[in-house]
Amino acid sequence: MPSGNPSRPLLDPSRSRTILGIVFVLAGINHFRVPALYESMIPPYLPWPSALNLISGAAEILGGLGILVPAFRRPAAWGLIALLVAVFPANLHMALHGLPGKDISPWILWLRLPFQAVFIYWVYRSCLSGADDPAAKPA
Numbered sequence: 001m002p003s004g005n006p007s008r009p010l011l012d013p014s015r016s017r018t019i020l021g022i023v024f025v026l027a028g029i030n031h032f033r034v035p036a037l038y039e040s041m042i043p044p045y046l047p048w049p050s051a052l053n054l055i056s057g058a059a060e061i062l063g064g065l066g067i068l069v070p071a072f073r074r075p076a077a078w079g080l081i082a083l084l085v086a087v088f089p090a091n092l093h094m095a096l097h098g099l100p101g102k103d104i105s106p107w108i109l110w111l112r113l114p115f116q117a118v119f120i121y122w123v124y125r126s127c128l129s130g131a132d133d134p135a136a137k138p139a
Contacts, residue, residue, distance in 0.1 A: 016126040017067050024064030024080065031057025040100050043093040059083050067127050077127035081120050088116050 011019070031038050031053050038057070042049040063083065066076025095109040 013126045016122070017073075020122055020126055021064040021068045024060045024067075028057045028060030028062075028064060031060070040102075041090050041094050043090055046090075056083065056087060067123070073127050077123050080123050084116050084120050084123070088113075091116065 035050065035053050038053040039049040042052055046052060059079065060083065063076045063080040066072040067080070069076075091109075091113055095106070095113055098104065098106065098109065
């Protein structure tokens with residue numbers, strides 16, 4: 001049961017990072033399992049949708065693994081944040097124009113957009129904020 005201390009996170013940073021890493025690795029693997037889905041999300045004004053899909057999938061896998069390794073955590077976290085910002089235009093394009101060949105409610109596509117900010121915050125909080133740095137904790 002949570003202690004009620006607002007400065008104490010619900011999930012400790014180590015568990016949070018583990019869950020986050022798994023989410024990114026699985027999402028990245030999915031880019032290789034179902035490439036047509038991800039390629040259809042890429043706006044038509046961007047070249048080489050197949051290559052962009054593979055690059056973003058590999059970046060998710062490497063970033064997800066990287067945040068689990070202390071020596072790579074900070075650069076991996078910044079890389080994941082950059083990736084989340086970079087793919088936002090594709091998510092916005094999908095909300096505006098739908099997903100070709102898929103009958104997905106526009107409301108669902110619009111409701112996904114704020115989750116980019118949630119993921120950015122999650123990466124920052126669990127990997128970059130110093131929340132698990134013993135030197136940052138009060139004695």
